[in-house]
Amino acid sequence: MSITVVGSVAFDTVETPAGRNDEGLGGAATFFSLAASNFAPVNLVGVVGEDFPDRHVALLESKGINLEGLERAPGRTFRWTGKYHENMNDRDTIETQLNVFEHFHPKLPESAKDAPFLFLGNIHPSLQLEVLEQAHPRFTGLDTMNLWINIALDDLKQVLKRVDVLIINDSEVALLTGETNLVKGAREIKKLGPRIVVVKKGEHGCLLFSESGIFSAPAYPLEEVVDPTGAGDTFAGGFIGHLAKSEKPDDAALRRAVVYGSVAASFTCEKFGPDRLSEITRADIDKRFAEFQRLASF
Amino acid sequence: MSITVVGSVAFDTVETPAGRNDEGLGGAATFFSLAASNFAPVNLVGVVGEDFPDRHVALLESKGINLEGLERAPGRTFRWTGKYHENMNDRDTIETQLNVFEHFHPKLPESAKDAPFLFLGNIHPSLQLEVLEQAHPRFTGLDTMNLWINIALDDLKQVLKRVDVLIINDSEVALLTGETNLVKGAREIKKLGPRIVVVKKGEHGCLLFSESGIFSAPAYPLEEVVDPTGAGDTFAGGFIGHLAKSEKPDDAALRRAVVYGSVAASFTCEKFGPDRLSEITRADIDKRFAEFQRLASF
Numbered sequence: 001m002s003i004t005v006v007g008s009v010a011f012d013t014v015e016t017p018a019g020r021n022d023e024g025l026g027g028a029a030t031f032f033s034l035a036a037s038n039f040a041p042v043n044l045v046g047v048v049g050e051d052f053p054d055r056h057v058a059l060l061e062s063k064g065i066n067l068e069g070l071e072r073a074p075g076r077t078f079r080w081t082g083k084y085h086e087n088m089n090d091r092d093t094i095e096t097q098l099n100v101f102e103h104f105h106p107k108l109p110e111s112a113k114d115a116p117f118l119f120l121g122n123i124h125p126s127l128q129l130e131v132l133e134q135a136h137p138r139f140t141g142l143d144t145m146n147l148w149i150n151i152a153l154d155d156l157k158q159v160l161k162r163v164d165v166l167i168i169n170d171s172e173v174a175l176l177t178g179e180t181n182l183v184k185g186a187r188e189i190k191k192l193g194p195r196i197v198v199v200k201k202g203e204h205g206c207l208l209f210s211e212s213g214i215f216s217a218p219a220y221p222l223e224e225v226v227d228p229t230g231a232g233d234t235f236a237g238g239f240i241g242h243l244a245k246s247e248k249p250d251d252a253a254l255r256r257a258v259v260y261g262s263v264a265a266s267f268t269c270e271k272f273g274p275d276r277l278s279e280i281t282r283a284d285i286d287k288r289f290a291e292f293q294r295l296a297s298f
Numbered sequence: 299m300s301i302t303v304v305g306s307v308a309f310d311t312v313e314t315p316a317g318r319n320d321e322g323l324g325g326a327a328t329f330f331s332l333a334a335s336n337f338a339p340v341n342l343v344g345v346v347g348e349d350f351p352d353r354h355v356a357l358l359e360s361k362g363i364n365l366e367g368l369e370r371a372p373g374r375t376f377r378w379t380g381k382y383h384e385n386m387n388d389r390d391t392i393e394t395q396l397n398v399f400e401h402f403h404p405k406l407p408e409s410a411k412d413a414p415f416l417f418l419g420n421i422h423p424s425l426q427l428e429v430l431e432q433a434h435p436r437f438t439g440l441d442t443m444n445l446w447i448n449i450a451l452d453d454l455k456q457v458l459k460r461v462d463v464l465i466i467n468d469s470e471v472a473l474l475t476g477e478t479n480l481v482k483g484a485r486e487i488k489k490l491g492p493r494i495v496v497v498k499k500g501e502h503g504c505l506l507f508s509e510s511g512i513f514s515a516p517a518y519p520l521e522e523v524v525d526p527t528g529a530g531d532t533f534a535g536g537f538i539g540h541l542a543k544s545e546k547p548d549d550a551a552l553r554r555a556v557v558y559g560s561v562a563a564s565f566t567c568e569k570f571g572p573d574r575l576s577e578i579t580r581a582d583i584d585k586r587f588a589e590f591q592r593l594a595s596f
Contacts, residue, residue, distance in 0.1 A: 086478070181520075204499065204503070214519050214593060216516030222479075223481045296514055298513065298554050
């Protein structure tokens, strides 16, 4: 079944202990789409400026990603500049240029409206609500961030009522619920709407709180992390991607979806931007999925 | 097969966000023995003062722990006072009174010398070497801490050459090897001697680096942590305990040992000191082991 994702398409300038990448292809919708396209057809909804090069369009199209919903607006593409700390877990945002994203209102083409799976990437909750008004998915996933929890909580709560799964990191759980204990925090989030909560813990893996219990997924023990930018969006792409390909999103499918998300995210960290994610095939994903099975079995 | 453990027996005064416990039974050898006694016969080697009450002796003996090697010296028992931060991961040592531990030199009774499994609890590496001179185990486990890495590295390296497994936490890996990446750090530790390395990551579970690859074990998602004191020693007790009960310490046994260690440690966190660990039975352990299987399977 097909997936629609709405989110940023960007140029990222990133400095990590492993090096520097200037104005590389980035954005949540980019990473999500590249990951999910290994599993199911993807419709990308977003906006770029006049400076967005044909080679990036060609890359996305080469993965079968439908760009009918990728608006090209007058002006410059969204830009983000960040610098990672030595530990690769913390990062500082050096600069954010909204550019064409400042006046963006998502317009879903018919093909995107009808997709059974919808993923609301990390954009202002009021825009996420605009998407929900246009689409009629069977299953909806949501990402958000500390900024929206701080400045747009009412809108965010409206969105939360209407999604099936929230994918969130551990510090955001505490910010959203006031609970540092993840079990309690996930329970509070479920009261806000989502019946499934996935908590990402970076190098420590992630926790799935479904209707059937808790699943703890390991992270892939990478020896070299080059650039974690987009790993969370990649995770979401692998996760929703596997669900869209499954018969039904039951507990078994959700557990495997979490692992497929982790598999995809591990590739993203291996090179700058989506460089590694762009070159892998489904066979690479399946091989690493088997490695996860060995990693976690006892 | 039987196990000998050498380490501290103490009175702990602990303050956590959940409350306060004054002069409770503590010490690495105590937690280790209580956990391991669920799996195999344990010989405890350590020292207490004249103030050590009969009820603590009775508790340990009720678990079948052999106290022939528990010396009673003139003076007061070792005391530790600590306070945990709100996150329960960090703690400050308020006071350490070595007391009878100051002049302690482990003397192994014959029964302890012959045990096929030996665990060197977290004491000065020069004392660990004294133990190794007296014992002739088939399999030796080691714990250490940042203090010994900082002030007794040469002695510690002598010990490392002679043990099978080092159980260590993630920050100690970085201190010992200079590597923040755990895969690389574990490889460096193996060069120092141990063929097996277990890295504890607290609430994030632990990683086993055996000769056959890497195993990632989840932590039990506890809703209430009352007191994590002794959780690491409890882990070691469950881990070595299961190995001592296994046919051979192969990769499958090591993986299950890591989970048994995690199971035991999860109980310790539920009450102050060894209060919860003292009341559980093998049936409780097996029930939670099954919960770990559901937690990690996909």
